[in-house]
Amino acid sequence: MYVLYEESGNFKAQKIFSQSDSTMQVESESGKRSKIKNAAVLFNFEQPVPAELMTQAEALAQTLEIDFLWECAPQEEFEATAFAEDYFGHVPSAVEKAALIFALNSAPAYFHRRGKGCYRPAPPDILAAALAAIEKKQKQAAQQQEWTDQMMAGVLPEPIAEVASSLLTRPDKNTLQWKAFEAAVNQTGTSPEKLLLSLGAWPHALALRQHQFLSTHFPQGTEFAPVTLEEVGSDLPVTDVIAYSVDDSSTIEVDDALSVSTIDENTVRVGIHIAVPGLAVCRDNEFDKLARRRMSTVYIPGLKIPMLPRELISAFSLDEGQQRPALSLYVTANLSTGEVLSSETRLERITVKENLRHNTLDAQVTEEALNDPDAALPYGEWLRPLWRLAIQLAAQREQVRGKPENNNRVEYSFVLDGPHDNPDSRVQLVPRRRNAPLDRLVAEYMILANNTWGGLLAQHGVPGIYRSQQAGRVRMSTHALPHEAIGVPQYAWSTSPLRRYVDLVNQWQILAAAEHGVSARLVAPFKPKDADLYAIIGAFESQYTAWSDYQSAMERYWCLRWLQQQGITTVQGSIIRDDLVRLDCAPFVTRVAALPELERGQVVSLDIMGFDELGLEIDCRLREVVEA
Structure with missing residues (x-):
């Protein structure tokens, strides 16, 4: 004896091996036995054997017209095996009963299941709606397949082109366009970016990459709406120091400047002057919301996306000849030993005498010229004492570090002679060593300021955002911790407030500490254990990493x-x-593929076989090993 039963939505026919009141054991053609419930059985039969029953019933079911079945069926709920006798006009065979069940089950729009082997015809209005939905779905599937086939053939369908800008960043995965595109990607075995580029959705790899970045991070565009500033800082005391800034020629946000005055042969007073946008950008005001959304200025070859509106930058940048507010750190130090004798933080107004540029000075400002008092040196009366103290400060840090800093690697500036979004723009790679004297000099005083102001915050119990390194791990926190790589007891970014949000936050805290001293922790914008300060750290690190990754990609x-x-x-x-x-x-x-095992530092010659501007890689092969 055999049974036809249903299991997990599938029909099966097998031999009865044993049976109890509620269950039975059945045996497949291969001899495998399994236990089923009696309630799952549709009917018993003696012939044909199960395999033939399934084959014959499925073939017969294909010949049954569903429309005719629906017209013939009782309008109320019915049992399939009973309906089989009426339909076939005689006592149905096992094959006929199974075929009818298979046919009814295959047409859920026509027949609604009402339990094991029981069905009810769909009412006419419901059937009409279901058939219309099926037809619509079939048409959509055909349209989707047509678009996929076109893309497989190298043609970009117009409906796909219309949404191409969203397919890589914000796709609506419920649309036919996305489903067709996803199917084409899977069938071609390529990446979404490569497929769209090959179809001409973007004219070149540069346009695609820029679209991905800008649509993800700047969906409303990179320009700020015009803003209006109230005058701030006009009542601050004016200092008459002679200060200069040193930056790249492309810099528009002049954050810092330096001044120096001689007290005696071995003692100088150095001024580190930092722009103070924190006078206008206050916690939670509209300017703060703008800055916090960006967290940092974005730098890529040929393009700069500023953190702050240009009106704010223009009002606070330490541009030459303009009287501007500045947060100044004055350090009195011994030139011979580098000992810092005293320090003072002041909020004042200064006028930077000149904005100096690396590209016009680096060739003239050499170590030889700085160390030789008789050598010709532009701005020598300003540079030489700053250089002497910087050398001593660097030596002190090196002693803490236990090893010299490795700053010999060449860095490059990218200069385009055309638009940043045109791949035909000519690009120049302008090299500059990281340890160029002007670089080292400015960096040393920025380290001094970040270290000193970080200590000021810690001294008064005012929280800040510190960057530390211990046991090789770099992290940001609200506590003063050593930065072993730099060789300072604490390091709080605070010298680039026009370009980095962390520096701007620290500037608010430093202003409070400088003005209120021991009571600053009660009046500073951020109090100890302020949860928002931790949120800023997390958001900044995430955003700063995204900007850095994109900059690296564009430089590649x-x-x-x-x-x-x-x-x-x-x-x-x-x-x-x-x-x-x-x-x-x-x-x-x-x-380099198939490269033999070589020692670090060995020089090799490579043949370039091709360029992948989308993947940002070159295909190259080893030509020869030049030298060890």
Whole structure:
């Protein structure tokens, strides 16, 4: 004896092995036994054997017209095996009963299930609606398949082109366009970016990458609406120091300037003057909300997306010849030993005499010229004492670090002679060593300010945002902790408030500490254990990483363009480790396939086989090992 039963939505026919009141054991053709409930059985039969029953019943079910079945069926609930006798006009065979059950079950729009083997015909109005929905779904499936086929053939359908801008960043995954696009991606085995680029949704890889970044992080555009500023700082005392700033030629946000005055042969008073946008940008005001959304200025070759509106930058940037508010740290120090004798923080107005630029001074400001009092040196009366003290301060930090800083690597500026969004713009790679004297000098005083002001906050119990490094781990926190890599007891970013939100937050806290001293913790914008300060750290780190990653990606892109524009097909590089090579001619690190085991620092010559501007990689092969 055999049974037809239903299990997990599937029909099965098997031989009865044993049976009890509520269950039975059945045996498959292969001999496998399983236990089922009697309630799952649709009917028993003696012939044909189960495998033939299933084959014959499925074939017969295909011949039954569902429309005719619906017309013939009772209008109330009915049992399929009973209806089979009326439909076939005789006592149905096991094959006929199974075929009818299969047919009824395959048409849920026509027949609604009402339990094991029982059905009810759908009312005419409900059936009409269901059939219309099925037809609509079939048409949608056909349309979706048509779009997928077109993309597989290299054609971009117009409906896909219309939503292409959202497919990579904010896709509506319920639309036919997305489903067709996703199917094309899966069938081609490529990435969404590569498929869209190959279909011409974007004219080139640069446009696609810029779209991804800007639509994700700046969906409303990068420009601020015009803002109006009230005058601030006009009542501050005016200082008559002679101060200069040193920046790249492209810098528009002049955050810092330096002044120096000689007290005696071995003692100087150095002024570190920082722009004070914190006078206008206050916690939770409209300017603060704008700055907090961006967290930092974005720098990519040919483009800068500022953190603050241009009106604010213009009002507080320490531009030459303009009287501006400044948060000044005055340090009195011994030139021979680097000992800091005293420090004072003041809020005042200064006029920077001149904004100096690296590209016009680096060639003249050498260590030899700085160390030789008789050598020709522009701004020598300002540079030489600053340099002497900077050397002593660096030596003190080096003693704490226990080893010299490695600042010999060449860094590059990217200069475009055309729009940043045009891949045909010519790019120049302008090299500059990190340990150039002007770089070292300015960096030393920024470290001094960040260390001193971080100590001021800690001294008065005012929380700030510190950047520390211990046991090789770099992190940000609200507590003063050592930065072992720099060699200072604490380090609070505070010298770039026009460009970094963390510096702006610390500036508010420093202003409170400088004005109120021991009572500052009661009046500072952020009190100890303020949860919002921790939220700022998390948001800043996330945003700053996103900006940094995009900057790196765009620099890699323009390196690829530079190599192609220069017609370079053979390059030299140095082994970093394993198959990783740093090129000598550009700031670019690449992997080289099938590279033999080589020592770190070995120089190799590479043949460039091709460029992947979307993946930001070059395809290169080892030409020869040049030297150890």
